[in-house]
Amino acid sequence: MQKRTLGRTGIEVTELCFGVLPMGPNQMGLAPEEGGRLIKKAIERGVNFLDTAQSYRTYPHIRAALDALPDKRKDIVISTKSAAKTYEEMSEAVEEARLALDRDVIDIFLLHAARVDSSVFEERKGAYECLLDMKSKGIVRAVGISTHSVDVVRKAAEVEGIDIVFPLINRVGMGILHGTRDDMVVAIKKAAAAGKGLFAMKALAGGNLLTDIEGAFAYVRGIEGISSVAVGMVNEEELEVNLAIFNGEPVPESLKSRAVNTKKLIIQAFCVGCGKCVETCPNMAMEVVDGKARNDKSKCILCGYCAPVCPQFAIRLV
Ligand code: SF4
């Protein structure tokens, strides 16, 4: 599989990045051993790049995979992120990742900033400065930001300390904040021209583009500046389809149909209408109507961020 260097970091990653979010407790809830087996298989087949986050609670899944590989495959590139706001919170988040992943050095650590606007660098100044300090101490190799916002990508292109930008982009522009799909492409090119390393999320728009998976990936892979694409995977069929596409091999029709995403979001009747999910959703895909949460499928990218914030455990992604 083709490898590319992320901007000026010297970090070389495969074009397919294993997105570890969906196997975790926010979505499919695979046991660490089961999820770890799938990650291990992907690594054995050539994938060298994993994307996770503090809030995904999937460090145990990654650890299970790496512990089962020779020398714990210290060469595998792990990108994680935290919604920490202060210096202290970010410091704790980095330490948590180092301990849970059994890594002295975290390759890529990002500000997890899905729904915020470009004031994020002022509002979370402490957290950002912590990451810069961690980098200067050699505890983190590269720092950056994950975002759904065109404005944040534009701003990140101008922030000197940012090495990596992890934007949301897909062929239909679903989930993009503060601009259109084409605005995001322009912002990505601007960030790449400024020397930032970029990898993309939500190329399949949360499963909405699975009917033309090859076209959806071709669109994102064709954007100048995108080095890798993070793709969530929870079973072997999905892994095989994605490996075939990113290796430039034909995908058997039988495999494609079995990999079709049947994931859906369910709001259970005991929702009390507190609105926590509305505040959390990065895509304005939740509202409270007549005292109950309602999901707008045309906006929902099935990211699962709303499920863990529900105090009633009323949201399930199945
Ligand atoms: S967070 Fe849970 S209880 Fe609150 S409105 Fe959303 S689904 Fe309902």
Ligand code: SF4
């Ligand atoms: S409703 Fe939930 S799953 Fe859908 S986009 Fe919003 S946070 Fe993500």
